[in-house]
Amino acid sequence: MIMRRRPANxxxxxxxxxxxxxxxxxxEARNIASYNALRLWxxxxxxxxxxxxxxxxxxxxxxxxDGLSSAASALRYFERKQEVLANNLANVSTDGFKQQRVFxxxxxxxxxxxDATSDMSGGALRQTGSPLDVxxxxxxxxxxxxxxxxxxxxxxxxxxxxxHRLVDESGRPVLGRKGPIxxxxxxxxxxxxxxxxxxDTVIDQxxxxxxxxxxxxxxxxxxLFVPPTKREPAAPDAVHVKQGFLEDSNVNSTGALVxxxxxxxxxxxxxxxxxxxxxxxxxxxxxxxxPL
Amino acid sequence: MNPALRTAxxxxxxxxTRTEVIANNLANVNTTAFKRSRAQFEDLLYQTMQGPSVLGGPxxxxxxxxxxxxxxxxxxxxxxxxxxxxEETQRSLDVAIDGEGFFQVQLPNGNxxxxxxxxxxxxxxxxxxxxxxxxxxxxxxxxxxxxxxGISPTGIVTATNTGxxxxxxxxxxxxxxxxxxxxxxxxxxxxxxxxxxxxxxxGYPQDDGIGRLIQGHLEGSNVEIVQEMVDxxxxxxxxxxxxxxxxxxxxxxDVATQMVR
Numbered sequence: 001m002i003m004r005r006r007p008a009n010x011x012x013x014x015x016x017x018x019x020x021x022x023x024x025x026x027x028e029a030r031n032i033a034s035y036n037a038l039r040l041w042x043x044x045x046x047x048x049x050x051x052x053x054x055x056x057x058x059x060x061x062x063x064x065x066d067g068l069s070s071a072a073s074a075l076r077y078f079e080r081k082q083e084v085l086a087n088n089l090a091n092v093s094t095d096g097f098k099q100q101r102v103f104x105x106x107x108x109x110x111x112x113x114x115d116a117t118s119d120m121s122g123g124a125l126r127q128t129g130s131p132l133d134v135x136x137x138x139x140x141x142x143x144x145x146x147x148x149x150x151x152x153x154x155x156x157x158x159x160x161x162x163x164h165r166l167v168d169e170s171g172r173p174v175l176g177r178k179g180p181i182x183x184x185x186x187x188x189x190x191x192x193x194x195x196x197x198x199x200d201t202v203i204d205q206x207x208x209x210x211x212x213x214x215x216x217x218x219x220x221x222x223x224l225f226v227p228p229t230k231r232e233p234a235a236p237d238a239v240h241v242k243q244g245f246l247e248d249s250n251v252n253s254t255g256a257l258v259x260x261x262x263x264x265x266x267x268x269x270x271x272x273x274x275x276x277x278x279x280x281x282x283x284x285x286x287x288x289x290x291p292l
Numbered sequence: 293m294n295p296a297l298r299t300a301x302x303x304x305x306x307x308x309t310r311t312e313v314i315a316n317n318l319a320n321v322n323t324t325a326f327k328r329s330r331a332q333f334e335d336l337l338y339q340t341m342q343g344p345s346v347l348g349g350p351x352x353x354x355x356x357x358x359x360x361x362x363x364x365x366x367x368x369x370x371x372x373x374x375x376x377x378x379e380e381t382q383r384s385l386d387v388a389i390d391g392e393g394f395f396q397v398q399l400p401n402g403n404x405x406x407x408x409x410x411x412x413x414x415x416x417x418x419x420x421x422x423x424x425x426x427x428x429x430x431x432x433x434x435x436x437x438x439x440x441x442g443i444s445p446t447g448i449v450t451a452t453n454t455g456x457x458x459x460x461x462x463x464x465x466x467x468x469x470x471x472x473x474x475x476x477x478x479x480x481x482x483x484x485x486x487x488x489x490x491x492x493x494x495g496y497p498q499d500d501g502i503g504r505l506i507q508g509h510l511e512g513s514n515v516e517i518v519q520e521m522v523d524x525x526x527x528x529x530x531x532x533x534x535x536x537x538x539x540x541x542x543x544x545x546d547v548a549t550q551m552v553r
Contacts, residue, residue, distance in 0.1 A: 075548070078544070079294065079296075079544065080341065080358070080360065082294070082296045082537075082540060082541060082544060083294075083295055083296045083299060083360045084360055084361070085296075085537065086296035086297075086299040086300040086303070086363075086534075086537040086541065087299050087335070087360065087361035087362065087363060089300065089303055089530070089533050089534050089536075089537050090299050090300060090302050090303025090306065090335075090361075090363040090364045090534060090537075091303070091333065091335050091361070091363075091364045092303070092530045092533065092534075093306065093307070093310060093331075093333055093364075093526075093527070093530060094306075094332075094333040094334055094335055094364050095332055095333070097335055100359075100361070113342075114341070114358055115356070115358060116356070116358045116359060116360070117356065128330075128370075128372055129372060129373065129374040130370065130372060130373060130471075130473050131470075131471070132470075132471050132473075157332060157368065157370055157473075159471050159473075159474050159488045160470060160471055160474070160487075160488065160490050161487060161488075162487040164490070169332065169334070169367045169368050170334075170367070183470065184470075185469070185470045185490045185491055185493050186470065186493070186501075187392075187470065187501050188470060216356035216357075218338075218340075218356075218357060218359060219335070219338045219359050219361065220337070220338065221334070221335055221336050221337040221338055221361070222334045222335065222367070223334050223335055253529070253530065253533050256533070257533060257536060260536065260537060260540045261540075263540070263544075264540050264543055264544060267544050267547055268547050271547045271548065271550065271551055274551055275551060
């Protein structure tokens, strides 16, 4: 009996004959369940139930490709992707929301893992006419102060709290160059550079920061982002604050729907793969194991 | 259970709230000085499925952490204080505010409420009141022999008697807020002051950023039917999309359970 672990030509029609009675094709065994088949063979041989493995056959350990765990990883990956798509769709009308994209990354030779990135492209700006609605027309974030430190957000529907500080919807102080911005009851003007004016005098300037290119910001809910370790203020000429505007969610709902259909089909395919691999295993366990 | 089910359900609930707000706007399309509202949402907390990981050797890149959000929730229902259209009524006691400001109204409990609805009347006591009978300002007493009432753009109220003599009987003051969207709606076109709105700054019309009064006009609702219809369509579609996400999550669970033969 001649056996090669990795034949040069996959179309080789050589067959693993077990005990001369049952056989699985080389391609099947190599691609799907060779690990299990070879291990089973060795077990059978050790018990004297079939001929021993050729001396040059080595069962690769750990097995680089295991169909079942590959397919299971695929299922997990598509579930994760569906969760992210559902979150994108749930936030289709959340102002300042940035959609997430999910990519598959090969964890090892054959198992996908989910990687998510934020799509930081700008959403459409919508005019509200409310003087404390602030949107950024460029890259960048305004900075708010929270109990757990400073956080970024893309503008928002601001208001004044009891102590006359400028705060966001949930009462987090919006930070200017000099810290929290304290207003009086007169009309507020916010210039395109972020200068906050009352009675024609500049009270403070909104702190606008940007994340260095290529950094991915962690999210914290309430459309807040965690600033990166390396922070930089946005260049003054790259800041364009728009008063009386809000930024729509940038979720592409059609794209999400198409992705969701694709996810569903791919999920079903991975499930089919598991069923097929299981069928091969069943054959190996029931048919191959028949005593001579 | 697939968490996507719950996530999509929060999205459906959000769109339902949005539709309710739109329905209220549409119901008030002919309400004097009505201000349209819009629902605002924020995303929920994120679950970090895996922290940032370093790929390969020391010189290679870092994969960012994978965070999965768990849906959306209502953050606020914001009222948009844009000017409504001025509609001519030719009634001398109809007054519209062109610009910022609110009429002050005395509630029976002694509190002050604010309104932009200037369809005034004269009560049986001879006092200027709103259409619901609340006293306007500190009470402007109108003489019984009045033939005509004039209200100037700066708020001066003059009464002309049957003999043709004019006399100034009071002045309407307006209140202004730094963030009028923060006022609480009381119904009956009335608003009350809140910490979010800031304190009222009272002044005469046309002074320091306060609008002017226009007699014989009323401010219409600022609801734009086309805008509301477009929003309603988009809310309906978003609702459908989220229901598809529920369906997909359910189908995937179904596929998963079919694996066990």
